[in-house]
Amino acid sequence: MIWNPEVECMPIEERKKLQTRRLQETVWRCYTHVPAYRKKMQDAGITPDDIRSVDDLKLLPFTTRDDLRDSYPFGMFAVPMEDVVRIHSSSGTTGKPKVVGYTRKDVDTWSELMARTISCGGAGKHDIIQNAYGYGLFTGGLGIHYGAEKIGATVVPISGGNTKRQIMIMQDFGSTMIACTPSYALFIAEVAEEEGVDIQKLPLKFGIFGAEPWTDNMRKEIERRLQIRATDIYGLSEVMGPGVASECEAQDGLHVFDDHFVPEIIDPITLEPVAPGTPGELVFTSLTKEAFPILRYRTRDLSVLNTAQCTCGRTHARMGRITGRTDDMLIIRGVNVYPSQIESVLLEAEGVAPHYLIVVNRVDSLDNLEVWVEVSDQVFTDEVKGLESLSRKIAASIETVLGISVTVKLVEPRTIERSEGKAKRVVDNRPKV
Template sequence: MAKRRVENLIWNRARECMDREEKQQLQLEKLQETVRRVYQKVPHYRNALQERGIGPDDIRSLADLTHLPFTAKQDLRDNYPFGMFAVPKSEIVRIHASSGTTGKPTVVAYTSRDLNNWAELVSRSLVCAGGTHEDTIQIAYGYGLFTGGLGIHYGAERLGATVVPISGGNSERQVNLMRDFGTTILACTPSYALHIAEVARESGIDIRELPLRAGIFGAEPWSDNMRKKLEAETGISAVDIYGLSEVVGPGVACMCQAKEGLHVFDDHFIPEIVDPVTGEPLPPGEEGELVFTSISKEAFPIIRYRTRDISSIIEEPCECGRTHTRIQRICGRTDDMLIIRGVNVFPSQIESVLLEIGETEPHYQLIVDRRGQMDALEVLVEVSEQMFSDKVRGLEELGQRIQHKIVSLLGVSCKVKLVEPKTIERTSGKAKRVIDKRQL
């Protein structure tokens, strides 16, 4: 088969296609500067470095990065709200924060130069998704303290596109405006994109007949199978955008039209993969926890941040011409990973099984419980119209087929339960894929 032609639009060719050796020099200089600044300005980092007997002058090569201490979410909470900021409050022009459902919120800040860089990275991402200044971008990420909405917003404006800042929710309106305004690019979570497609279908609108041609989806893990399904159902080209507020927000990494992993904008963030248990660095290709160090941020620099996201590094340069280090798409989180009877289970694996079956809408939920000493996994699957049969036997066979596939993929027995459409909770934000009732 002839190699697929890759649309070769690149936002910042000088930086994105930079010679790798030159880039390493740039990274080293910016890393040294960052370490010097946090040592001077942020007591938490000064203490952590001193504990390890490291001073700002000890960073002589990029390999020295691995001597720096990790930063965990707990460190950010311990320094709530402004303890991790490296500039006086007068220089901060924006604050974002996580919802704080599992503790104190995580607060992050930006100087005006930080916002400028962030917009540049989102522009690069949108161009990776195939966007140009001719596009109309509907931003259905939440606006507010969450970085999704405003993050994409300023990048889309920087690109020169027409921005529809609709925010999340009100799916019928999403569909109506998408049609009326001629939206060409949709930005939201992948599960919300599926939901919008479903709502469109219900209102008798075929998304494939609208001008919509691309989607830039992120903020939750999804699979390549789900991407292909989304693409087939909506007729668009979908890419995965990655980011987290602690590092900057959306625009840390993005998939290009080659769709082979995500490009990390490594002139701003250095990625590492470490063993989630020992913290030891892992070589390219090996799966582990993704760790980021920011090297251009002023207000909220971050050193070796443990993302809890699981990925691996792809060293080979991409066929698109960008020279960034790439990462595989996130296949789960270290704290979202379920261990069921000693076996690691990622919700995305269950999803890939359901999509493989071909008959199911990927609306599912994993319920894990402990009966006696044994973990029990129950998978709820919504019955879609196409999989529904008026015969009991037909539905029972479908349930068994799903169950067999899950068992053979994961090596864990489970019970599959078919449920009515729309009974599994889904919101405009992140889909609730797992309910863990175990008291471990």
């Protein structure tokens, strides 16, 4: 079902006009209200008047996660705080999160886009949507929630975790759609099998999955084990949250809601736009956001754009599944993790050697983050309780920064490979996307 056919199936030329008008408004808003954007444009020698069409987007400077960090917390908001009705954030590079804000109109826009996303995933007003994304500063939970209410579905705001209760609710309430990370969906299936619950016999029909990269094989497995249609959704808090792009029933790329966000693909080295159909780094510009407009945000996600018309009738450009990152960010159970965050914790911990290794495994469908730390003479005590309290203390500090649990493994000196150049800090044993 198409939630808003008039917009989603709009002729491409007409949408381009809409994009141009909205882009001009956004650029003016940034120039006028956000000093950081004005300075960037001045440094680049352009003014908002230089943006005569959406094709002039390439004249604008990029925005990076460092810009967001430098403006922490509210420095890039384009409205006074009295107009901001909601704050969300995601983890940043050095412990400080990336903070984003929403006006009431932004929340309405977001709800509309999530209504489109949920409709893309197959659900409508008669459905019961079990929302197992985390509620809180993370955009996943409330994003899905508002969209589900917008289409008039019944939303079960169960949030993440407590898998046995998820399964009980799924059985008792007869949930017809599940929203969570794809790895958590598989984990639910595994626990259901262990508990002797025949999950395939339940009313569940649809799943919308995002917040981490996943493969087509994983989709097939989720669809087979849960007997549902599994839809890939995409978003990031810097741009909006979920609701930036979504697959339709064709499962052939994710429709970018490009009446609200213009996607570009650039070469991550030369930073030039690539030829159509060439893979590269995804860049987004918001067109309608008031509180936190964003110009040419470098997502670091690798994808490809397809502008051919989809069989579903939507005319939105489609982005391919995310195939990787241009930086060292890891996504662990849907949470963004930068090795530098872990490094900063270790550097603060007294006497711990700066040599560490991050090992990511997938155990029973769930990501497991292990941090290996070398035991130096300074921290070595010959009592077991001393070493155990050391590893517990490091784990607790890392958990405070990342918001997810980690296992700290103490290893002998020189266990971790030294390197002349860039040290190898991450061993990711999860199946490749």
